[in-house]
Amino acid sequence: MSPASIDAQIVGEHGTTEVFLWSSARIAGKPVLELLEPTLGQNREEFRHEIERRVRYANIAIIEGIGASQHGIAMACARIAEIVLWDAPPVIPIASYNAKYGVTLSLPSILGRSGVEGIIEPPMSDEEREALQRSADTLKSALARIRYNP
Secondary structure, rough: OOOHHEEEEEEEEEOOOOOHHHHEEEEEOOOOOHHHHHHHHHHHHHHHHHHHHHHHHHHHHHHHHHOOOOOHHHHHHHHHHHHHHOOOOEEEEEEEEEEEEEEEEEEEEEEOEEEEEEEEEOOHHHHHHHHHHHHHHHHHHHHHHHHHHO
16 A cells, blocks of 8 residues: 555654654554554564664665665755745654753654744653653763763
């Protein structure tokens, strides 16, 4: 089926600790993993890990294929510019400072002409919420190394 039919989110940092919100991933309102259960059987966890691995390292595959990832970055920048220009605030996944986590990370946010106008934290399982906190902690640790590394 078309990826456009899937409603799923990834939150946190853009990298190896990004968090896949499987608990809220849907196709036509039904949980993705529930729809795939008859096909996946015992391979459910293998399927999840393989999808997560492919997404986490997609940028490397793109860079290996065309030498850089500037096209994706340019598309995202063009979309942000369009939002600001037309001041038609959509909800998009974008990184901004989040006081709750004490770091800049990606969550669905209302983006308008004045910037991020609101952050919407989607429903998450306890496991996903803990993974998001680990993602935030990873970012804080990286920031601390940059700030205090002589």
